Amino acid sequence: MADAKPKSTRDALGDALLDAAQSKPNLVVIGADTSESLQTMRFGKAYPARFFNVGIAEQNMVGVAAGLALYGKTAVCGTYAVFLERAIDQIRNTVAYCDLDVKIIGAHAGLVTGPDGGSHQTIEDIAIMRAIPNMRVVAPCDYASAKALIAEAVSTRGPFYIRVVRPASPAVYPGGSSFRVGRAEVIRDGSDIALAANGVMVPEALKAADSLASRGISARVIDCHTIKPLDGATLLKAASETGGIVTAEDHNRFGGLGSAVAEIVAARGGGTVGIVADDDRFGESGDGTEVMAAHGLSAEAIVGEAARILGRKKR
Amino acid sequence: MGGDYDFGARDRKVDVERLRDIAYSIRKDIVRELGESKSGHWGGSLSVVEILTALYFYKMRHNPSNPAWADRDRLLLSKGHAAPALYAAFANMGYITHDEMMTLRKHGSRLQGHPDPHKLPGVEIPGGPEGIGLSESIGMALAARLDGKDTRVYVIMGDGEQDEGEVWEAAMAAAKFGLDHLTAIIDKNGLQQEGATGEIMPTDSLAEKWRAFRWNVIEVDGHSIRDIMGALDAAEKAGGVPTIIIASTVKGRGVPFMEGNVKYHAPVLDAKTVQEAMEKVQRV
Numbered sequence: 001m002a003d004a005k006p007k008s009t010r011d012a013l014g015d016a017l018l019d020a021a022q023s024k025p026n027l028v029v030i031g032a033d034t035s036e037s038l039q040t041m042r043f044g045k046a047y048p049a050r051f052f053n054v055g056i057a058e059q060n061m062v063g064v065a066a067g068l069a070l071y072g073k074t075a076v077c078g079t080y081a082v083f084l085e086r087a088i089d090q091i092r093n094t095v096a097y098c099d100l101d102v103k104i105i106g107a108h109a110g111l112v113t114g115p116d117g118g119s120h121q122t123i124e125d126i127a128i129m130r131a132i133p134n135m136r137v138v139a140p141c142d143y144a145s146a147k148a149l150i151a152e153a154v155s156t157r158g159p160f161y162i163r164v165v166r167p168a169s170p171a172v173y174p175g176g177s178s179f180r181v182g183r184a185e186v187i188r189d190g191s192d193i194a195l196a197a198n199g200v201m202v203p204e205a206l207k208a209a210d211s212l213a214s215r216g217i218s219a220r221v222i223d224c225h226t227i228k229p230l231d232g233a234t235l236l237k238a239a240s241e242t243g244g245i246v247t248a249e250d251h252n253r254f255g256g257l258g259s260a261v262a263e264i265v266a267a268r269g270g271g272t273v274g275i276v277a278d279d280d281r282f283g284e285s286g287d288g289t290e291v292m293a294a295h296g297l298s299a300e301a302i303v304g305e306a307a308r309i310l311g312r313k314k315r
Numbered sequence: 316m317g318g319d320y321d322f323g324a325r326d327r328k329v330d331v332e333r334l335r336d337i338a339y340s341i342r343k344d345i346v347r348e349l350g351e352s353k354s355g356h357w358g359g360s361l362s363v364v365e366i367l368t369a370l371y372f373y374k375m376r377h378n379p380s381n382p383a384w385a386d387r388d389r390l391l392l393s394k395g396h397a398a399p400a401l402y403a404a405f406a407n408m409g410y411i412t413h414d415e416m417m418t419l420r421k422h423g424s425r426l427q428g429h430p431d432p433h434k435l436p437g438v439e440i441p442g443g444p445e446g447i448g449l450s451e452s453i454g455m456a457l458a459a460r461l462d463g464k465d466t467r468v469y470v471i472m473g474d475g476e477q478d479e480g481e482v483w484e485a486a487m488a489a490a491k492f493g494l495d496h497l498t499a500i501i502d503k504n505g506l507q508q509e510g511a512t513g514e515i516m517p518t519d520s521l522a523e524k525w526r527a528f529r530w531n532v533i534e535v536d537g538h539s540i541r542d543i544m545g546a547l548d549a550a551e552k553a554g555g556v557p558t559i560i561i562a563s564t565v566k567g568r569g570v571p572f573m574e575g576n577v578k579y580h581a582p583v584l585d586a587k588t589v590q591e592a593m594e595k596v597q598r599v
Contacts, residue, residue: 028461052457052492057484060450064488067454070432070440071389073461075454090481093444094451098433 006168012146014039030077062090069100078105082122110250114288121283127255129161137228139163141202148179184231190220194238201248207299239271253277274305339598344403350589352420358566360400362504369543379409382436394473395442446479475507490529504566537562
């Protein structure tokens with residue numbers, strides 16, 4: 001029976017961990033008093049001996065996860081992405097420096113977090129994590145892809161940063177797909193422009209593609225769920241086969257997906273890249289989509305950027 | 316020096332005078348390798364020698380010819396700046412050769428300025444940033460318990476390190492999880508980079524603080540190998556709670572002109588001073 005209720009990427013986290021628990025007895029989960037929110041408490045209730053709540057202590061959480069990994073466990077730890085930033089040193093100098101089997105979950109990330117306000121809307125996590133050697137960075141857009149990518153991360157040795165969000169996401173892949181970390185998904189083909197998005201901006205990119213289609217513009221839509229390692233081949237192909245790439249992300253324009261795409265396109269063959277992202281401004285309270293729109297994160301903004309690139313090409 | 320020891324079982328029958336000789340050898344090696352590397356931490360390496368000697372030569376189960384032995388006890392050097400002491404101990408047990416010991420801090424060496432477990436087997440955790448070793452020791456102790464292993468986990472911190480908030484996050488957690496197979500040791504040498512710990516951030520009531528955090532607290536003379544051995548034994552009798560051994564030490568111990576002098580935290584010394592240290596290093 002089809003489950004009509006839309007699910008979030010954090011629901012996918014909870015399900016992926018429960019699914020992996022049986023076949024992976026070495027899997028342990030560490031929380032910092034936010035595990036109900038992250039859905040990781042479901043693992044904790046099913047496998048209490050393998051779940052550790054360290055309280056509101058993010059640095060200790062990451063250190064304990066590292067110690068478990070150093071002893072041979074696969075450790076998943078996480079909290080709200082913004083709180084994780086208290087533990088960047090532990091993530092950098094232990095988890096990544098020693099290439100440990102620790103998966104770090106940044107939850108309730110981005111402006112979409114909405115009502116809690118700017119203090120809770122991390123817009124810099126991807127940039128920070130991307131700059132740390134050995135760290136892979138994944139920001140899935142819907143339940144199905146998140147569940148598959150988290151499952152792959154859990155069964156792949158080494159550090160991962162995985163960004164999940166609170167609100168339920170529309171199903172981008174109702175029919176599923178064979179997701180792989182490091183391989184971008186071309187969701188819709190198109191030849192005039194490419195829209196490369198991740199996380200909550202993927203549904204916006206699809207809306208933007210519809211809108212462009214009604215104007216006779218054929219847009220390719222790419223889900224760049226893995227920001228590191230970035231799927232350069234798919235992006236460079238898009239840059240050469242279309243008029244340019246518009247990136248879209250719920251993140252600061254500095255250091256995120258837009259930067260990653262611009263780096264690779266500029267260094268390897270050229271092409272135009274337009275970046276739809278937060279314009280280096282902290283967020284504020286409001287409904288998630290309302291806050292995002294106020295910061296230029298919407299299908300309309302993607303359409304506008306695509307039109308700007310195509311218009312510039314014509315001149 | 317310690318190459319003829321069988322490290323495979325705990326609580327070895329040892330002659331304390333012999334261990335003092337080993338500590339003297341380690342201390343001389345610290346002076347040699349730091350004299351060669353030019354940079355590095357003198358004071359905090361010299362203060363931790365007896366602690367390392369008691370752990371590695373008396374208490375812990377480990378295997379220098381198979382550092383990754385799964386059943387080994389774990390020693391985490393959270394005060395990673397004492398790397399020269401760790402490497403000197405390694406050279407005296409056969410983990411590394413004395414020739415390799417002299418490559419400390421050189422490009423291409425496995426002996427990083429702060430220990431790196433990826434590069435050098437035997438090192439359990441990366442050192443450098445203060446305050447994280449206790450958290451990692453908790454993770455290891457939880458993993459050992461989960462696996463039904465009788466592993467004992469030891470972690471050495473500095474007293475300056477007690478400034479770090481993470482230490483106290485971890486202190487609460489270790490007590491919560493009842494990790495009685497975890498023993499922390501503070502090398503309380505009274506000095507940190509910029510001065511006396513009592514002035515930088517007063518830690519004079521360390522024992523009271525740790526007791527309040529529900530730890531079994533033992534205070535010892537950190538240069539008495541016999542006392543440290545006794546404390547390590549006593550730690551095993553504290554049912555249900557972790558133990559912390561607060562070991563009072565002297566920074567720079569064994570090189571008289573360095574003792575208790577903050578100037579020798581991590582100085583770059585000229586050849587004459589290094590030579591003087593070589594000549595004056597003492598058996599403690």
